[in-house]
Amino acid sequence: MHFERKNCSNEELIRLYKSLLLPRMIEEKMLVLLRQGRISKWFSGIGQEAISVGATLAMKPEEWILPLHRNLGVFTSRNMPLSKLFLQWQGSQDGYSNGRERSFHFGNREHAICGMISHLGPQLGVADGIGLAYKLQKKNKATLVFSGDGGTSEGDFHEALNVASVWDLPVIFLIENNGYGLSTPVSEQYRCESLVYKAEGYGMQGVRIDGNNILTVYDTLRGIREYCIKYQRPYLVECMTFRMRGHEEASGIKYVPQELLEDWGKKDPVANFEGFLREQGVLDDSRIEQLRENIRETIELELNEVAGPVHVVPDTEEELVDTYAPAPYVIEEMPPVDAGTPEKRLVDAISESLDQSMQRHSNLVLMGQDIAEYGGVFKVTEGLMEKYGKSRVRNTPLCESAIVGCTLGLSLEGYKSVMEMQFADFVTAGFNQIVNNLAKIHYRWGQAADVVIRMPTGAGVGAGPFHSQSNEAWFAHVPGLKIVYPSTPMDAKGLLAAAINDPNPVLYFEHKALYRSITGPVPEDYYTVEIGKARTVQDGDDLSIITYGAGVHWALDYQQSHPELSLHVLDLRTLLPLDYAAIRETVARTGKVLILHEDTLTGGVGAEIAAFIGEHCFSMLDAPVLRCASLDTPVPFNTDLEKNFLASARLDEYVQKLLIY
Structure with missing residues (x-):
């Protein structure tokens, strides 16, 4: 040598x-x-x-x-x-x-x-x-x-x-x-x-x-x-x-x-x-x-100095607390909503939230395929590159795993990042980074992963098996992640801002079919909506529907077409952590509970909610907890097949089944 x-x-x-x-x-x-x-x-x-x-x-x-x-x-x-x-x-x-x-x-x-x-x-x-x-x-x-x-x-x-x-x-x-x-x-x-x-x-x-x-x-x-x-x-x-x-x-x-x-x-x-x-x-x-x-x-x-046997005294509360980085919720209160509040589409509310967060956080970087000049396949980031430059609004190669890893690397140096997963279906290519790197790092050695991954999700647009999946349940089992799923423009803006403020990794699901099909009042000033808090959409006495995402609109449409019923509708908004207090209150309100979600039935988020209700709210029930979900098949391409696949096709059947108890 x-x-x-x-x-x-x-x-x-x-x-x-x-x-x-x-x-x-x-x-x-x-x-x-x-x-x-x-x-x-x-x-x-x-x-x-x-x-x-x-x-x-x-x-x-x-x-x-x-x-x-x-x-x-x-x-x-x-x-x-x-x-x-x-x-x-x-x-x-x-x-x-x-x-x-x-x-x-x-x-x-x-x-x-x-x-x-x-x-x-x-x-x-x-x-x-x-x-x-x-x-x-x-x-x-x-x-x-x-x-x-x-x-x-x-x-x-x-x-x-x-x-x-x-x-x-x-x-x-x-x-x-x-x-x-x-x-x-x-x-x-x-x-x-x-x-x-x-x-x-x-x-x-x-x-x-x-x-x-x-x-x-x-x-x-x-x-x-x-x-x-x-x-x-x-x-x-x-x-x-x-x-x-x-x-x-x-x-x-x-x-x-x-x-x-x-x-x-x-x-x-x-x-x-x-x-x-x-x-x-x-x-x-x-x-x-x-x-x-x-x-x-x-x-x-x-x-x-460290001789002697190792004594470990487990502290369950400490273990649970340390799974997440502390998220000091300084809630930016929502401005009052009145007749003068502008109506916006879901897609516009998300874009506005990104824009205002980019202004507020000079250390925030956006990354994703085609998000810069092109504005993303859904045009959510349109105009942001021109405003903030290519260093902060970055097109990425087709490298989902590396880019998720990049978000964690940025976090080590004190940056925030929002990555757009072009379609939620493509998250499989970055799955390992999310569930094993992002989710576990704070529990392992106290390092925050200040990351938001935007997940355009859902069916209803005739996009077939690889562009229509609802895969939020894949991640609801992973401690260390937070999962947000807004159903309205107002919540979409505030929840995204809160997710960006949160030092923990947040998967932010955006329903593609809702991007331009729904509108609602959205205050123009910056505000946040607290993660982990469900929202009562409407009070009712006949039965309770617990849902999120597109399911909220299916429930409201069903109520409109059935004025003789009084439905109590709870929008979860956050799937991890779940708002168990709101779920309990919803069960107590009517004693009859239908859990409605677009995801397939087996292993869906609804199963966890049903289990919680059966274990903790059994004495409040007047009927079995029912789950109305999509078929246990891939999402079909043909629109008639897709309509039959979706949970909304069976909503009336399940409502009627509950009512007769």
């Missing part, structure tokens, strides 16, 4: 050596503690330390790094105390994630580290968002994100590199190519000669380096960082290395040929750099042993 010290002083070389040796010696200690049962799992980075250490030291301390589970050197090089790291590895409530996360699946704002999730690839899109924030702020910063060779097979890798290149973002994509994705060799992972060749396909620069040479990694990454900042471009680095232990300790390495282990054993990053320092006269055996003894003492001292 050839080392070039270049302009490194003896002191700097020793600093690099100590930084390289520290994670190695910590790992050796952790393997002992693993055998003793003091920690439960370990993902070893032995053999790969030069990458984590060299790359981290090449970055500025305040620049975000997004590591993986084999990057202990990132955490130690950012000077995170071992005592608290050890508590984290033990699952202690005094660790970085309060016992809620394993090993390195956590982040810490103080040290500018964004923790991974097990799916690996999504972190790449988050790095794009951080890079975008640096660019918008005109900061001379870059961000560094890690991937393994296996992770390059994921769609997130393609999307993140493509977005970073298209948007000219200062992001360093670092691949640790250690030859195996768990037990799958790279020969079964990709067919290109080198992963760095992928850089050319995205129009970016790339380089392949010896990942076991600490000086090569350190010097190369310093230069790449300067390049990314100067030219505002991304860069791909492939670091060739090898892990000398299993994917995690329990899995072993029987699948690795012995000669390969022997070959890479000769390339050990610590031993080789140590030999170089001896040759250079920087260190001798006595000094090396002294440094090792100092580190050994530090490790023992840190571990002794």
Whole structure:
């Protein structure tokens, strides 16, 4: 292994050596503690330390790094105390994630580290968002994100590199190519000669380096960082290395040929750099042993601070509260609605809310496919690019996962973002980012995800199975998300403003068929409608209809055509969290409850409401709770079939069934 010290002083070389040796010696200690049962799992980075250490030291301390589970050197090089790291590895409530996360699946704002999730690839899109924030702020910063060779097979890798290149973002994509994705060799992972060749396909620069040479990694990454900042471009680095232990300790390495282990054993990053320092006269055996003894003492001292069994005292209330970031509701009261209040369509109310929020929040960024010059396929954002510029109203490539990840990256740097999912149906391409990254991040390490995803949804426009789905129930099961679904222009404006103010990820559903088919009074001034509060649409005595979205208008139309009935109609407006107090009051009002929604029957939001009523309001009921929903089929294209599919086709049947009890 050839080392070039270049302009490194003896002191700097020793600093690099100590930084390289520290994670190695910590790992050796952790393997002992693993055998003793003091920690439960370990993902070893032995053999790969030069990458984590060299790359981290090449970055500025305040620049975000997004590591993986084999990057202990990132955490130690950012000077995170071992005592608290050890508590984290033990699952202690005094660790970085309060016992809620394993090993390195956590982040810490103080040290500018964004923790991974097990799916690996999504972190790449988050790095794009951080890079975008640096660019918008005109900061001379870059961000560094890690991937393994296996992770390059994921769609997130393609999307993140493509977005970073298209948007000219200062992001360093670092691949640790250690030859195996768990037990799958790279020969079964990709067919290109080198992963760095992928850089050319995205129009970016790339380089392949010896990942076991600490000086090569350190010097190369310093230069790449300067390049990314100067030219505002991304860069791909492939670091060739090898892990000398299993994917995690329990899995072993029987699948690795012995000669390969022997070959890479000769390339050990610590031993080789140590030999170089001896040759250079920087260190001798006595000094090396002294440094090792100092580190050994530090490790023992840190571990002794937290010695003893781990005691976890669960606090149910605290667990529930910490699932969401605190949302201080300073309600901007709605101006009085009178005869002079202008009538607006739903689409216009949403546009107005976006416009006023852009004025109010200079850190708000809109993103989505075709939302800039074109104004979006539904023209919701028409005119906003001209008003606020392309830096804040951004067209995106067809990269739903990367863009959702981008929203989280922006949030790490204090930005708000609203992403338009062109059709709610397309959210499947970004599902992982929403349910595993956005939704869980505050519970995991206290980081808010200040994100709104607009979801044009619903049937009734003859758009067929892939542009008409009601998929809100997919997300109602995910703690950490909020789900908003307005039915009127007035609520649409106020709820969107509240969603943008909320530091938690909010899915904001907009019914496409209602965009231009309904109008209502909408105050022109800025205001908010509190998330989590249902609205009584009208009082009635015969039976209660609990509904949302288009169902509100179906209920009102039914009332108009049946003046002999007195219907009590509750518009949920928010599906997560549900307003259980309003639901209880609605049940008590009539004792007969029909839950109406456009979504298909099985597993719909109505099932949860029915279960709540059966468990908590049974004594108030005069009849079984009924659910009127759409058929359990995909949404058909033919309009006659679509009408038959929708719940509205069976509304009369269910009302009459309830009335006869």
